[in-house]
Amino acid sequence: MPESYDPPGLALPYYFSYYRFPGKMVDASNGGAAIWRISADSGGWEPRNDIADDILFGTTQDVQMLSRTEFVQEVEWVRGRYLRGDGPVFALYDTIRAVEETAEAENRRLTGRERLLVEGLRRRTYVMFETELLRQGDPAADPTLAD
Incomplete structure (x- = not known):
């Protein structure tokens, strides 16, 4: 998984719900963005740059901006x-x-x-x-x- 994702023209931070679990896209230390989603197991944050396309391009009906x-x-x-x-x-x-x-x-x-x-x-x-x-x-x- 890449360390960050470069969102085209998106103001950060960006908060969302993805399949009813909240997440956030924030500035990464290398100048791109990092996506984090809540873990129901620990309550901590899991890196989830793999869902960038779903979040940014609406490839699923289960993404809501928060x-x-x-x-x-x-x-x-x-x-x-x-x-x-x-x-x-x-x-x-x-x-x-x-x-x-x-x-x-x-x-x-x-x-x-x-x-x-x-x-x-x-x-x-x-x-x-x-x-x-x-x-x-x-x-x-x-x-x-x-x-």
């Missing part, structure tokens, strides 16, 4: 859904899950207050998780995106 805010929320939805563990970030994922499950059990949408709570908690867990990934050396970790 704003930075949507990207952060989608990343944390994936982490909260697929990961289990101990510690503060997982306690917050449990809280989010409890709020969502309560609304689902009551056959209703989240209230405005609940939605704001969930979005705020996801911004917080994003920073916490990305900070830990950065500490562990994940080259795609960026806790500043939730600001």
Whole structure:
């Protein structure tokens, strides 16, 4: 796999959902771009330059552009859904899950207050998780995106 991809005329960073899993295309150190996609197994970032054509040229119906805010929320939805563990970030994922499950059990949408709570908690867990990934050396970790 090449270290980077040179996207024609695309403003970076670029956030997307690819088959319901969020990813990002960012500037690479060599001047091109690098594509990273969330791992449902670890919550970290997997290099995925192999999907560049799908992302850039729409060769699949399962690519959606995301704003930075949507990207952060989608990343944390994936982490909260697929990961289990101990510690503060997982306690917050449990809280989010409890709020969502309560609304689902009551056959209703989240209230405005609940939605704001969930979005705020996801911004917080994003920073916490990305900070830990950065500490562990994940080259795609960026806790500043939730600001």
